[in-house]
Amino acid sequence: MNAQVVSQDSPKLLDRMRAEIRLRHYSIRTEQAYVDWARRYILFHDKRHPREMGAEEVRDFLSHLATERNVSASTQGQAKSALLFLYREVLHIELPWLDEVISAKTAKRLPVVLTxxxxxxxxxxxxxxxxxxxxxxxxxxxxxxxxxxxxxxxxxxxxxxxxxxxxxxxxxxxxxxxxxxxxxxxxxxxxxxxxxxxxxxxxxxxxxxxxxxxxxxxxxxxxxxxxxxxxxxxxxxxxxxxxxxxxxxxxxxxxxxxxxxxxxxxxxxxxxxxxxxxxxxxxxxxxxxxxxxxxxxxxxxxxxxxxxxxxxxxxxxxxxxxxxxx
Structure with missing residues (x-):
């Protein structure tokens, strides 16, 4: 299997995102998760380019995760971090504070403990x-x-x-x-x-x-x-x-x-x-x-x-x- 060569100058958005992630020495697990969330976000909005969208579309996507997909609070938080990274570090766009996002509920559960x-x-x-x-x-x-x-x-x-x-x-x-x-x-x-x-x-x-x-x-x-x-x-x-x-x-x-x-x-x-x-x-x-x-x-x-x-x-x-x- 050949190594995947990525560059900050790549015309492909997700390759540029990978390059920025590797520049910051993030783990490959973080890279895979962030790129996957960016891909899901683009598909959710009918393959529109993120540069054509903004805080409103990000809010809609994150709220959809909480209300329709019933994801956990940590999963929604990971998706939010990935999209903020995409806009801030790759597209160099600062999004307004996402205060209208419907947050996923944090479950309060006791851990399973063995005797x-x-x-x-x-x-x-x-x-x-x-x-x-x-x-x-x-x-x-x-x-x-x-x-x-x-x-x-x-x-x-x-x-x-x-x-x-x-x-x-x-x-x-x-x-x-x-x-x-x-x-x-x-x-x-x-x-x-x-x-x-x-x-x-x-x-x-x-x-x-x-x-x-x-x-x-x-x-x-x-x-x-x-x-x-x-x-x-x-x-x-x-x-x-x-x-x-x-x-x-x-x-x-x-x-x-x-x-x-x-x-x-x-x-x-x-x-x-x-x-x-x-x-x-x-x-x-x-x-x-x-x-x-x-x-x-x-x-x-x-x-x-x-x-x-x-x-x-x-x-x-x-x-x-x-x-x-x-």
Whole structure:
């Protein structure tokens, strides 16, 4: 597959949008989402050029998402960010404040949390690399992509900690490395290192580096420290550069493994990799750790986000003993 070459001078609007996004070093996931929203916006208005439209058409599209499509507030917010980027950074048009947009309702739901027994059964239903990933998600509280993007250099065995780079909000943080994962993770990295050395011997072994590090340190991509802890089983072609590399494991593979493990463990609750993050936070609070510590480990900007887990802690509905039990 050839790399897609884009330019700010391209006559195609969406290619110019891609070029502006890459200039700002946004992730490929953000690029795909923003371009997709711009395409949907154009199709919604019968393929009119965005330069011929403005704030009124953007309001109509965003309101349509909320009233007709019933999208979540976060989805509508992403669409709004994409269109504002299109107008401000690509077309250089400032839109008036979109105060007439009908906002999607923000659902107030408690997170699904597993009991410690359910977690043990879930982990017991996994094996190999997937078992290590599931254990790591529960033992560290990392998001799925944070775990999959983990580099060898950021695993501190002696200090029993993991450095999470470029987490949500592009923030770094430190979380705990569970004692029970030290030996399995070391054995896993030995296998990964053998795979990396085989790639080098075959003329590959280069990994994608964040932002402009590839230009600043051209040989760093082949070094052991920068390799992904959980590399893919096969090489793939980078859609931007066209370079053949070994990327990290695909998210869907882990999501599928967790669903299958939950089924084997006969857990009736809906379980996803993110459920393990919720369980990590709740169980820490149950064990007496203060909420500020949990907030730092999770990387929450606001402690109010972490406070949601205190609602899950209340036994019997806000800690009340039912009169039936008396």
């Amino acid at each position: 410690q027994t359910e977690v043990r059964h879930l982990i017991g239903a996994t094996s190999g690399t997937m078992g290590i990933i599931v254990s790591l998600l529960y033992g560290t509280g990392m998001r799925l992509l944070e775990a999959l993007r983990l580099r060898v250099k950021d695993v501190e065995f002696e200090r029993r900690e993991i450095i999470v780079r470029q987490g949500k909000g592009n923030k770094d943080r430190v979380t705990v490395l569970p004692e029970n994962l030290l030996l399995p993770l070391k054995a896993h990295l030995e296998r990964v290192k053998a795979l990396h050395e085989r790639d080098l011997a075959e003329g590959f072994g280069e990994v994608q580096l964040p932002d402009a590090l590839e230009r600043k340190y051209p040989k760093a991509g082949r070094s052991w420290g920068w390799q992904f802890v959980f590399p893919s089983v096969s090489r793939s072609t980078d859609p931007r550069s066209g370079v053949i590399r070994r990327h990290h494991l695909y998210e869907a593979s882990v999501q599928r493994a967790v669903r299958e493990a939950a089924k084997l463990a006969e857990i009736a609750k809906p379980v996803s990799p993110h459920t393990l993050r919720h369980s990590f936070a709740t169980h820490l609070l149950q064990n007496g750790y203060d909420i500020r510590t949990v907030q730092e480990l999770l990387g929450h900007k606001d402690v109010q986000t972490t406070m949601i887990y205190t609602h899950v802690l209340n036994k019997g509905g806000r800690g009340v003993v039912s009169p039936l039990d008396r």
